[in-house]
Amino acid sequence: MSYKLAENSFRSVFKTIDTDLVRWFPGHMGKGLKQMQQKLRSVDCIVEVHDARIPLSGKNSDFKYTVSGLKPHILVLNKADLIEPSRKPAIVKSLKTDYPHVVFTESKNQQCTGVKKIFPLAQELIGESNRYNRANAEDCNLMIIGVPNVGKSSLINAMRIRFLRKGKATSVGAVPGITRSVLTRIKLCEKPLFYMFDTPGILSPNIPNVETGLKLALCATIEDHRVGEGILADYLLYWLNKQQRFQYVEAFRLDRPNDNILEILSHIAKVNNKQIKIRDTLNNYLIKPDLNLAAHIFIKSFRNGDLGKIMLDDDLIKLK
Ligand SMILES: Nc1nc2c(ncn2[C@@H]2O[C@H](COP(=O)(O)OP(=O)(O)O)[C@@H](O)[C@H]2O)c(=O)[nH]1
Numbered sequence: 001m002s003y004k005l006a007e008n009s010f011r012s013v014f015k016t017i018d019t020d021l022v023r024w025f026p027g028h029m030g031k032g033l034k035q036m037q038q039k040l041r042s043v044d045c046i047v048e049v050h051d052a053r054i055p056l057s058g059k060n061s062d063f064k065y066t067v068s069g070l071k072p073h074i075l076v077l078n079k080a081d082l083i084e085p086s087r088k089p090a091i092v093k094s095l096k097t098d099y100p101h102v103v104f105t106e107s108k109n110q111q112c113t114g115v116k117k118i119f120p121l122a123q124e125l126i127g128e129s130n131r132y133n134r135a136n137a138e139d140c141n142l143m144i145i146g147v148p149n150v151g152k153s154s155l156i157n158a159m160r161i162r163f164l165r166k167g168k169a170t171s172v173g174a175v176p177g178i179t180r181s182v183l184t185r186i187k188l189c190e191k192p193l194f195y196m197f198d199t200p201g202i203l204s205p206n207i208p209n210v211e212t213g214l215k216l217a218l219c220a221t222i223e224d225h226r227v228g229e230g231i232l233a234d235y236l237l238y239w240l241n242k243q244q245r246f247q248y249v250e251a252f253r254l255d256r257p258n259d260n261i262l263e264i265l266s267h268i269a270k271v272n273n274k275q276i277k278i279r280d281t282l283n284n285y286l287i288k289p290d291l292n293l294a295a296h297i298f299i300k301s302f303r304n305g306d307l308g309k310i311m312l313d314d315d316l317i318k319l320k
């Protein structure tokens with residue numbers, strides 16, 4: 001549905017009440033990094049997984065440049081089922097300089113063609129690369145890394161199903177001197193001998209500003225409580241209106257787009273019959289709409305794709 005809008009009828013910038021919000025976000029890569037660095041010695045190709053709804057925001061490019069160095073690197077943009085396929089070329093173009101090898105996947109979809117592409121691409125990149133300390137190793141190792149909740153485990157499972165259809169994934173025992181849990185790997189292929197580390201490497205997201213943090217939180221890569229569901233819901237509304245993505249109007253049976261989050265949340269609480277009882281200053285009970293629950297419903301509808309296929313970095317990637 002399209003709506004006639006007065007110019008400047010919506011906010012053009014998002015003002016958070018707490019300007020220090022960014023300080024609440026987790027710090028830079030910490031302890032995990034050191035462990036991953038050790039693990040990397042036996043890795044031949046890195047498969048970095050990120051959420052396709054935020055292809056530019058939150059990726060830890062520090063990792064690519066300072067830790068993984070010159071190792072072959074594939075960027076997998078997972079949850080591609082939640083974005084408009086027509087946006088893929090523009091995403092690839094925006095990432096080209098930093099990530100020349102991008103694959104879109106839907107790891108919960110068994111028919112996904114992207115999952116199938118990762119292995120041959122890794123083989124090709126390793127073949128072209130200088131393997132330094134591993135030049136004489138006969139086997140090749142892949143490692144999956146990425147920030148929480150982007151679908152690393154789901155991708156590992158999808159790859160297992162794809163390549164090891166015949167039986168259970170083969171776990172490989174510990175290598176002396178290195179923690180077993182870190183170096184458990186599964187066989188992907190016999191000829192050529194290919195393994196994948198079973199445990200994904202977990203990165204902390206890179207959060208240079210509040211909006212990046214809010215986008216990461218909307219995609220559930222950092223916990224909601226770090227931001228607060230009210231602020232998250234307000235940012236989502238701001239973003240949807242700014243980008244003129246008005247599917248929420250129908251989804252929540254509103255009359256028209258509205259930039260006031262309190263009005264939207266009161267409405268959602270009312271139609272879902274979510275109320276709370278509170279006491280006023282005179283100790284009388286009042287029935288109020290449960291705005292927190294409404295915020296939760298609003299955010300969830302975005303995460304489920306009920307508000308349309310939304311790529312949150314659309315405001316950073318120009319329409320072609
Ligand atoms: N819509 C959608 N959801 C996915 C996809 N892959 C994973 N998920 C969901 O995302 C959440 C996190 O997945 P998980 O594999 O545990 O992520 P990890 O923390 O990176 O290992 C789970 O609820 C998955 O069901 C995908 O391709 N599409």
Ligand SMILES: [Mg+2]
Nearest residue numbers: 152153154200
């Ligand atoms: Mg996992």
